[in-house]
Amino acid sequence: QVQLVESGGGLVQAGGSLRLSCAASGSIFSSYNMGWFRQAPGKEREFVAAISRSNSTIYYQDSVKGRVIISRDNAKNTVYLQIRSLKPEDTADYYCTANSQSVRSVMAGIGNFWGQGTQVTVSS
Numbered sequence: 001q002v003q004l005v006e007s008g009g010g011l012v013q014a015g016g017s018l019r020l021s022c023a024a025s026g027s028i029f030s031s032y033n034m035g036w037f038r039q040a041p042g043k044e045r046e047f048v049a050a051i052s053r054s055n056s057t058i059y060y061q062d063s064v065k066g067r068v069i070i071s072r073d074n075a076k077n078t079v080y081l082q083i084r085s086l087k088p089e090d091t092a093d094y095y096c097t098a099n100s101q102s103v104r105s106v107m108a109g110i111g112n113f114w115g116q117g118t119q120v121t122v123s124s
Contacts, residue, residue, distance in 0.1 A: 002027040002113050004096045009118030017084040020118060022096030029077040030054075032113075033099050035106035036070060036081045038092035039117075045095065049081060050106040057103050086122045093117040 008020040020036070035050035049070035050059045060068055064083070072079040079096060096115040099106040106112060 002029070002032060002098050004098060004113060004115035006094065006096045006115045006118035009094060009120045011121045011123060012086050014086055014088055014122055014124050016086050016122075017082065018086060018120060020081040020083070020094055020096075020120070022079045022081075022115060024077045024079070024098065030074040031100055033101070033103040033106045034070075034072055034079040035097045035099075035103075035112075036079075037095045037097055037109065038090075038120075039095070040089070040092040043092075045109070047107050047109065048094070050103050051079065052103040059103065059107055083120075086120075088122045088124045091120060091122050093119050 002024050003026045006022045012018050033052050036048040037045050038048050039045040048061050051070045051072055067085050069082040095117045097112040099112045
């Protein structure tokens with residue numbers, strides 16, 4: 001079982017950038033496909049980005065394509081989410097997630113392990 005701890009959230013002005021980190025422990029990080037979801041106030045949790053074990057496959061939600069980069073460092077057991085050109089609608093709790101089955105399973109949010117989340121607030 002893998003434990004996930006997110007960091008890097010905070011208050012940012014619109015147009016700014018942020019890099020979220022998710023440190024994994026308790027299991028072999030390189031065996032997990034990783035992803036990020038977010039949940040805005042009053043809304044359902046939604047998929048943001050996912051990356052396969054070997055970095056070979058990456059998916060993004062259409063609404064964030066071009067502004068978001070997901071990456072991972074298997075040597076550091078960490079996955080990152082870089083967001084640029086932040087908008088007020090990016091305000092949400094951002095959750096790191098892991099799934100050993102497939103990157104599409106990560107995207108579906110089925111059978112995933114989850115972190116506690118990190119809050120991102122974008123001011124206009």
